[in-house]
Amino acid sequence: MINIIAFMGPSASGKSTLRDSMELDRIVTFTSRKAREGEKDGVDYHFISREIILELYDKGKLLEFTEYNGNIYATGIESLTEVMDSKGLATIIVDNNGAVKLKELLVERVLVIGVVAPFEECEERMMDRNESDVSRRLASYEREIEEIIKTSDLIINNSRANWNSAKDILGYLKKGLI
Numbered sequence: 001m002i003n004i005i006a007f008m009g010p011s012a013s014g015k016s017t018l019r020d021s022m023e024l025d026r027i028v029t030f031t032s033r034k035a036r037e038g039e040k041d042g043v044d045y046h047f048i049s050r051e052i053i054l055e056l057y058d059k060g061k062l063l064e065f066t067e068y069n070g071n072i073y074a075t076g077i078e079s080l081t082e083v084m085d086s087k088g089l090a091t092i093i094v095d096n097n098g099a100v101k102l103k104e105l106l107v108e109r110v111l112v113i114g115v116v117a118p119f120e121e122c123e124e125r126m127m128d129r130n131e132s133d134v135s136r137r138l139a140s141y142e143r144e145i146e147e148i149i150k151t152s153d154l155i156i157n158n159s160r161a162n163w164n165s166a167k168d169i170l171g172y173l174k175k176g177l178i
């Protein structure tokens with residue numbers, strides 16, 4: 001039984017967009033980065049300080065944490081157990097470190113979906129979002145694609161040309177899982 005669908009992929013590959021298209025409950029993770037325009041605390045992330053995240057880790061409240069582009073991101077254990085106990089279906093967005101840890105803990109109860117899009121399209125999407133650190137965030141693009149190949153159970157091509165098919169595939173998947 002699958003209870004958690006985890007999305008991983010390079011910046012601007014479309015993880016949030018595809019996750020939202022599924023209209024399932026979200027597991028909200030922690031980050032020390034500042035909220036982007038339009039992002040809401042408790043919806044997109046729990047925006048808290050690096051110190052508090054590390055304190056939560058020391059107290060055994062986190063499954064894992066990772067450092068990305070100068071910020072910390074972390075998954076709370078309680079948010080996972082709630083979904084597992086209710087036997088529901090929820091989504092989460094993580095990097096490779098998070099995906100590997102989720103698979104170690106949840107085994108067949110998690111499905112890891114790798115979201116890929118061409119480098120140039122990710123770059124263009126980030127420019128459209130007026131991000132200042134585009135090249136820094138995309139410096140790990142090749143490594144992240146390799147990690148997707150190693151870790152994910154399903155790879156979705158979310159190029160511009162394939163956008164509708166990508167959403168359709170997730171729609172069929174949802175129907176099969178609920």
Ligand SMILES: Nc1ncnc2c1ncn2[C@@H]1O[C@H](COP(=O)(O)OP(=O)(O)OP(=O)(O)O)[C@@H](O)[C@H]1O
Binds near residue numbers: 011013014018
């Ligand atoms: N297939 C697609 N074709 C064109 N634009 C897309 C496609 N998928 C997503 N987008 C757009 O690309 C931008 C980035 O998408 P999104 O925020 O979902 O990416 P992400 O992988 O979650 O990014 P990040 O990890 O940086 O937060 C958004 O403006 C979104 O509307």
Ligand SMILES: Nc1nc2c(ncn2[C@@H]2O[C@H](COP(=O)(O)O)[C@@H](O)[C@H]2O)c(=O)[nH]1
Binds near residue numbers: 030068075097
């Ligand atoms: N290992 C984890 N990675 C996470 C978590 N939450 C988000 N992420 C990943 O961080 C990067 C950057 O995200 P952004 O929102 O700043 O663009 C991205 O790869 C996410 O998948 C988490 O709890 N653990």
